Amino acid sequence: MSTFSPRVNDALLPAGCVTGTTAGRQGVPGRRIRRTSRCPAAVSVFSRHENAPFSTVVTSTMNDKPQRSSGEPRSPPARPPSTDHLAAPVPTPEVNMPVPQATFRPPQRGNAEPLxxxxxxxxxxxxxxxxxxxxxxxxxxxxxxxxxxxxxxxxxxxxxxxxxxxxxxxxxxxxxxxxxxxxxxxxxxxxxxxxAGYMLQRDHLFPWKKLLDNVVIGLDVLGSNRKASREKARALLPRFGLEGFQDAYPGQLSGGMKQRAALLRTVLLDxxxxxxxxxxxxxxxxxxxxxxxxxxxxxxxxxxxxxxxxxxxxxxxxxxxxxxxxxxxxxxxxxxxxxxxxxxxxxxxxxxxxxxxxxxxxxxxxxxxxxxx
Missing domain, CATH: 3.40.50.300 (P-loop containing nucleotide triphosphate hydrolases)
Known part of the structure; x- marks a missing residue:
């Protein structure tokens, strides 16, 4: 009998091994299905154990079906071999990466440490x-x-x-x-x-967002309360000469108004x-x-x-x-x-x-x- 290659079916996968979409939905880290060719059914099964990175276990296609004679009982699906021995633990990258440092040359004039x-x-x-x-x-x-x-x-x-x-x-x-x-x-x-609040020469307003949504973008990124952020911005619109333009798009504003909007966005960061x-x-x-x-x-x-x-x-x-x-x-x-x-x-x-x-x-x-x- 030919070697059985498992088809792409959740029911046939090892316990706990799910598709990438299902894994994301269930919050299962490191268990996913990755496509390996243009064929929609061609995939690789990946499994991540406690202390191992993703390792290829088995590759299959829809056309690679097992051959069995008529009347022969269907063999149970084979489980992929264990991969516990394949890889050493690797560190997980941090989410908040430090600010990258460029390649610098040493100081040219003595010790750069200030006196x-x-x-x-x-x-x-x-x-x-x-x-x-x-x-x-x-x-x-x-x-x-x-x-x-x-x-x-x-x-x-x-x-x-x-x-x-x-x-x-x-x-x-x-x-x-x-x-x-x-x-x-x-x-x-x-x-x-x-x-510090940092404002560049260009306004960098998003052309598809209204003025009010543009000026609170920094607060939104910081996770501030959406309603409170917009109320704070509306209160400052008159002082920045933008009253009545909260629903205008950047393309409808003059150059000076765009710069005032950009400065308001900076000031709102407090x-x-x-x-x-x-x-x-x-x-x-x-x-x-x-x-x-x-x-x-x-x-x-x-x-x-x-x-x-x-x-x-x-x-x-x-x-x-x-x-x-x-x-x-x-x-x-x-x-x-x-x-x-x-x-x-x-x-x-x-x-x-x-x-x-x-x-x-x-x-x-x-x-x-x-x-x-």
Missing amino acids: PQQRATAGAELSVCGLQVSFGDFTAVQDLTFEVQRGEFLSIVGRSGCGKTSLFNAVAGLLKPYAGTVEYRGDDVSGRPGH RDLLLLDEPFGALDAITRGELQAWLLDLCDELQKTVLFITHDVEEAIYLSDRVMVMNGPPGHIADTVAVDIPRPRHFADVVTSQRFTELKHRLLDDISAGRTA
């Missing part, structure tokens, strides 16, 4: 000490040390490629630095996201530290000026700490308490300038003042020096 005098003063909202981030043989940021006080608006200006976005990704916890630390309110958050990476860079001059004034009022009202990236020196002076100039690569701090222009500020008055002109000249000279260095 004691570089340590941040107590009470700083954000402290960056001796930060270095590299990718392979390329060092994007090297030996950066600065701090941001609570409620401060600090802008970072510099040419493209000087490491501003790499710095932001490290501050946000999206990149783990090779050397140095990022501290938020005294806690080391290097490589650990979640302590983080005291906001990282804004050129949020107005893609807007026209008139809309950008309106949003700059609106952002100043909003930050004063909400008492947020803001780290702001821009290529626009005038924008940096108008918005900021301090402006930090980055040159590179590798990215490093060339100068930090305090903006001693009193608040509240009105754009027309600020940009026509003598002090504004002096600050602008200094910042442009710093950037130019980096270009010729």
Whole structure:
């Protein structure tokens, strides 16, 4: 008699071995049927024991039927052999994987660990000490040390490629630095996201979702109460100039409204530290000026700490308490300038003042020096 190959039928499978669909329904881990060819009936039976990975047991097809003579009693289905001896235990991967670390090269200038005098003063909202981030043989940021006080608006200006976005990704916890630390309110958050709200230049609104559903997407991902999230968002729509547009799709909104919606999405996460990476860079001059004034009022009202990236020196002076100039690569701090222009500020008055002109000249000279260095 020919060797019997079991057909794909739950009744013929070993006890506890079920199809992939049934396994998912019954919550049985590691028992599944996997197709092995284009034929709908061609499958492989897999079995996972307590301490063994999936191992192939037997393969069969609908056409591989046992042959028996007429009147011969049907043989009982053969059970697959045991696989307890086939494989050693393997670790199960963690669900929450750590933030991946890029391949970094060693520091080029001595020990990258910041000196004691570089340590941040107590009470700083954000402290960056001796930060270095590299990718392979390329060092994007090297030996950066600065701090941001609570409620401060600090802008970072510099040419493209000087490491501003790499710095932001490290501050946000999206990149783990090779050397140095990022501290938020005294806690080391290097490589650990979640302590800051991060808004990019593009709004990244989902075109198939209405505005209200777009702005609460972060809260939905965090598992917040759906009804409470939407009530919280509706209450802030007037302050963000979006009242009456909660059911509009992104394609029905102006560029400025999209940016306000993106900022509302960031603010709804209720983080005291906001990282804004050129949020107005893609807007026209008139809309950008309106949003700059609106952002100043909003930050004063909400008492947020803001780290702001821009290529626009005038924008940096108008918005900021301090402006930090980055040159590179590798990215490093060339100068930090305090903006001693009193608040509240009105754009027309600020940009026509003598002090504004002096600050602008200094910042442009710093950037130019980096270009010729």
